[in-house]
Amino acid sequence: MAFAQNPRAEERMFYLLVALGGLVTAAGLGAALYMEHAGHVVTGMNNQIVWGLPHVFAIFLIVAASGVLNVASIGSVFGKAVYKPRAPLSGLLALTMLAGGLAVIMLDLGRADRLIVAMTHFNPTSVFGWNVILYPGFFAIVGLYLWTLMDRAMNPYAKPAGIAAFLWRLILTTGTGSIFGFLVARQAYQSAVIAPMFIILSFCWGLAVFLIVQKVMYAWNGLELDMRIRNRLKNLLGVFVAAAAYFVAVYHLTNLYFAKEMAFERFILLEGGLFPFLFWGGYVFLGTLLPLILLYVPAISRVRGSAFLASLLVILGAFAFLYVFIIGGQVFPLDLFPGYEVTSSFMDGKIDSYAPRWPEILLAVSGLGMTFLFVTIGVRIFKFLPQDDLAKLEGSGALHD
Amino acid sequence: MTGSQEKSRRTFLAATVAGFGAVALAPGLHLIALSHAGAPRAAGEPASSKVRWGMLIDTTKCASGCDACVKACNTENGINETVADARQGSQWIRKIDLKDQKTGRTHSLPMLCQHCEHPPCVDVCPTGASMKRADGIVLVDRHICIGCRYCMMACPFKARSLVHQPLTEQNPEVPRGVGCVESCTFCVHRVDKGQQPACVEACPEGAMVFGDLNDPKSAISLRLAQEASTQVRADLKLNQGVRYQGI
Missing domain, CATH: 1.20.5 (Single alpha-helices involved in coiled-coils or other helix-helix interfaces)
Structure with a gap:
């Protein structure tokens, strides 16, 4: 789909994509307005399934936002030359994904009109409270970092800004993971391993998003990524996919062995219908094993498009993982009275189910729509296309180390 | 003269x-x-930390199928909205029936906000809307609750509800509002007037005792000193104000 020879078609396509992103965004905003007016009664969420589909999408975007910045950090903080031309795009994706994710979270609030209250009342013991500082701080630091990358006069400050952004994003994802990790009440969460697990998942999902966007941008401009660079990036994705799977395994083993949450683990991994299906089929097979095969089996990984497909699968697996983690964790009843069979008017002792309705589905998807819209406009207005000086990279040996 | x-x-x-x-x-x-209950508190006088309000529930007296406490709570606090999906309705207090898996022995008890000394809902609330009064009553400030529901995720007792729809016919003494989270207030508006919570008053078996845990001579303290009682999920070390007897 190279538009290099046909600028008019390219322009038409651009406006079509903007319209598409705008439409999805507008539908989500409309749904949010409806929810604000009618109350959450119009959604599938309730007092048992407290957080629903909007949170699955928002947390994907927020976690992947901090992870996608990793590409820039590898260049600026760890000095890898191949990653340096990719830093601006990495920063743009980080900002736009965080914006999309936060918008969904804010619009899902019971009182979305009280945004100003959230910003002026701060509880230092709340992980959400920390995030009220961490998220705007991320915008500011990454914005500054982008400026040092894109303005030549500011280039000398790129490294310190990059280090600051890298540290900030580690703290930010620790915060996102700890939203769940510190929930002592629920069998699914209450684990210190969740924060580092979210960090490694963010590396994985962020790089997958980056590779997809990069591939589309190259195709749009009729370019092909140099195979050696592509191989480095796809190998890194493979490492992240494997490392994330390791953490996910440790998280479940901790629940089984240490916390003795046998009933919950049996539900989520074996008997819980949709949830084991999504976990094993979605996260483990489609989101982990298949990408590893696509990325590492030599005969397959050499084929162009295999890394792109692997990235798409990693993202599919991410949604499956988050659905199981967030919804599955709430569907399972709280164990208030160990050793007793429990019944009540409010789902005590019963496994619940969750059926999202269209307002929350539209709101959830609009997070992706917003991000898509911002990225589409961003990459057209500014120079975000990663451009490699192959001769220089080869001369410095950066393609071989 | x-x-x-x-x-x-x-x-x-x-x-x-x-x-x-x-x-x-x-x-x-x-x-x-x-x-x-307690002496009425004058308007403008702050709650005192010398008092710690608590409740003892005798599950041996609590009958399965009886929901007088739930009805009294709903009437007192104006919880009268109808919802198609019961899970979207507010449940400040609910009855739970228990059956011992080994012995088959059954119990029935009301579950409500446990008014913890270390409430997880207060820890996690981003705006400070979830708060604990000096006298131990855990409340939600309706003016600064943003409806994020993090407290509902954090509450080990599932004692909190989000108001899912606009409300009418409210009790002026018990402000509630769509999009805000709410839970049992120990009928704070009654307690401040020196009265008992509505559920305690309504229990036909006298299974609920309410009073000041800090006062060794209060009825609840005397009972707690004499009878064995437990806290639900005592492993979390939250030191709840609500104690149970008989389980």
């Missing part, structure tokens, strides 16, 4: 007798009031 002098002497005597009488009787009256 002139008529006016006589009148003023009589007024003086009457006032003195009334004064002494009041001084002599007041502690007794005060104690009677305390034995029921």
